[in-house]
Amino acid sequence: MQIPSKYDASQVESKWYNYWMKHNYFHSEPDEREPYTIVIPPPNVTGVLHMGHMLNNTIQDVLIRRARLLGKNACWVPGTDHASIATEAKVVAKLKEQGINKHDLTRDEFLKHAWDWTHEYGGVILQQLKKLGCSCDWDRTKFTMDENMSESVIQVFVDLYNKGLIYRGYRMVNWDPEAKTTLSDEEVIHEEQQGTLYYLNYKIEGSNETITIATTRPETIFGDTAICINPNDNRFSRLRGKKAIVPICNRVIPIIEDDYVDIEFGTGCLKVTPAHDENDKNLGDKHNLQVIDIFNEDASLNSFGLHYQGKDRFVVRQEIANELKEKGFLVKTETHINKVGTSERTKAIIEPRLSDQWFLKMEELAKPAIKAVLEDANVKLFPKKFESTYRHWMDNIRDWNISRQLLWGQQIPAYYYADGKEDFVVAQNIDEALEKARIKTGNSKLQAANLKQDPDTLDTWFSSWLWPISVFDGIRNPENKDISYYYPTNDLVTGPDILFFWVARMIIAGYEYQGKQPFSNVYLTGLVRDKQRQKMSKQLGNSPDALKLIEQYSADGVRVGLLLSSAAGNDLMFDELLCQQGKGFGNKIWNAYRLVNGWEIDASITQPESNEIAIAWYQAKFQKALIELEDHFSKYRLSDALMTIYKLIFDDFCSWLLEMIKPEFGKPIDKHTYNSIIDIFEDNLKIIHPFMPFLTEDIWHYIKDRSPQEALIISKWPETKPVNQSLIPEFELASEVISGIRNIRKQKHIPFKETISFSVINNENTSHTFDSIIAKLGNLESVNYVSEAIEGALTFRVKSNEYFIPIQGAIDVEAEIKKLTDELQYTQGFLKSVQNKLSNERFVNNAPEEVVASEKKKEADALAKIETLKTSLASLK
């Protein structure tokens, strides 16, 4: 068949993707085959493809395509996440642009805007994954806010509440003043910042004395309700039981004692602000202190801030520092480095804030999940080092704040029938809630209209932790056909940044709701960084446009580029050069096929012996590679697997095999060899297919006319079979001989086209198997076996064999002598070190036999080679 001389990726890629879709090859239904399942880490529904997604999903696609070729029932479930805080922020921003304030909208109105946004942008990222070649079962696409998915989430909430694991608590939580919601501890990132430590004087009531405290947050003095000293600190013993006066607001507060205070830090005196610091809250509880919240929900000051009311906390910090200085309360300032919590999503500085929130008790739930990873290995993490991180977090797990003051998400199914804090019921829906409320209150007249649902929504992760179960409807129908077949899933591919957010919690939910691990293996990818090791991000502008990259280098090229250097857990230093290499590899394969495709077949020619040997040798190499691949895949070493294939195709197949069997220009090839090469080509395509699905599918269809039911994507991975392994070392020696010939040609400027004569003294008693191939690749008249050195020839040696290439005209005797002398010197030095070792009694006595034997062999080889060299030298002189 005529094929284009240039490979046009963009056309080919969309053609085959459509073809696969049309034939439903990505779709899976339970059957008698072994399942292989991956659930996608659902990207943000309104997100766009970035380099991290590309890496992640390429890995998943490689795994799923390989499983498919191995005959498993491969199912990759795609979907998106509603990403409450991120999406809500985007919607709020968009509304703001239109002059609409979120707070002027009803819940339903806002949600309508959010859904419109979701429908407009939602799933763009899934379309982009198709460009990458991802073979997801699109019929199974899920969204965490789909009706049945939300129903599962609510059902789980109700269940955990009924089990007594969910409670409502008035606690210090992480408040994001920008998103105006609480966050879980995991969503807070602690960053080191240079701040200032302010030393402030507080007057002691009824005296002229003052007490100095150190604080990083002078604006919180309005919330001060005590000063605390250490009872063991006798510097302050005279202040016991006295009262202090807060500057500016002049509130009189008690001086309390608690050994929580560090005598060494600052002045040894601490101002206590129970509403705005967790430690202070604990002190407040212990000492029955008043709690004064001085902030509005956007972290501006409220009426307690007096003349600062309405101003932002950081503006106030500056201004109040000035006021304190003017009024003489500020003693001094020092620079001070401390860690401040910031919001993972909005980057806003977190404000500790007391409020009513919903919490999930984690300690008991976590136990089976700890055991699964650390004892039973039902879940394996790759790389293994993450197991210690996992252990550390799980052992110190804290209760999970699952409520958010957002609208975009599953609304908490707690229904209040009265104003009291405990006057609520938790139920799947309003009808059940009404029933429960009537029973609880004994008031059968209660109406649905009397019930008020909690306005908060659930943390996004409270829906995604169910993902591997809920995508198969295993929460609502725990025994259904899909969940029974596909669960537990096999592999999860994700980043270590969400190990706690998501992975650990999925394991917890898996044991709680299916009694089994959600997946057996977790492949943790690294971050994608640029050449300067900077994280790729929009802000830095160092992240290439994913789709442009695909346009430029083809999806296959980008996939290969990403996988060329991405060991599990290691960051990926991305360089477009890698994509170029990937594209180049595709081009190489394409051209190799053009070569084979161009051969004319002559059925009347018998197969030359050299071709038979060449093919047998490649088959041995191929089988060896198959075993290596198996090993690499079993350890999730995908870049090593890819490199194994890369070298097999580039070096062994293209550079060696095709050169060995290539007919002379214009001459036909025998049918037997041709058929073997076609079979080999097909096997090659199969093992590359997971990495380069488009190109391989394309060539595979050029090779033969295929029936409409056939496609490479659903063909069979090559089988392992017995081969003549000894051909591999034999050829290694032969290739050294070929290199020797090429070296001499290069040194003496003998063009390759010139046929040369060639002789060997076979001291090693090397087999003649590859002689015809050596002759072909070296363009030799023949390989002559001789017993005497050839006069006037250039020489080289492999092991103790000596090879001769006679040339016309005089050879440079001096140069030859120098070459031989150098080689002799080196070999003698080598021999000496080996003999030293062998004469060391302790070595001979202690080292294992095979090590001693190998040293003895080295000695013998070196002696033989020295003999050869000496003979040659003698004949030259």
Place this chain on the structure above:
RNA sequence: GGGCGCAUAGCUCAGUUGGUUCAGAGCACUUGGUUUACACCCAAGGGGUCGGGGGUUCGAAUCCCUCUGCGCCCACCA
């Protein structure tokens, strides 16, 4: 403050229980080569006292100690 990990060629990294897979790969680099699949190519080649120091051993990139320099995670010292 606690924990985990890393340091091998110019770059990115392999190197399993110490010894013929032990100093390796890919890229980059140097040299030579294009009427004959591919210059997105072929061939040949240079390049590392395995972060420093010490120890264990017949033998250390590999095990132990120590120093240095990075990275990550966790944690309520104002």
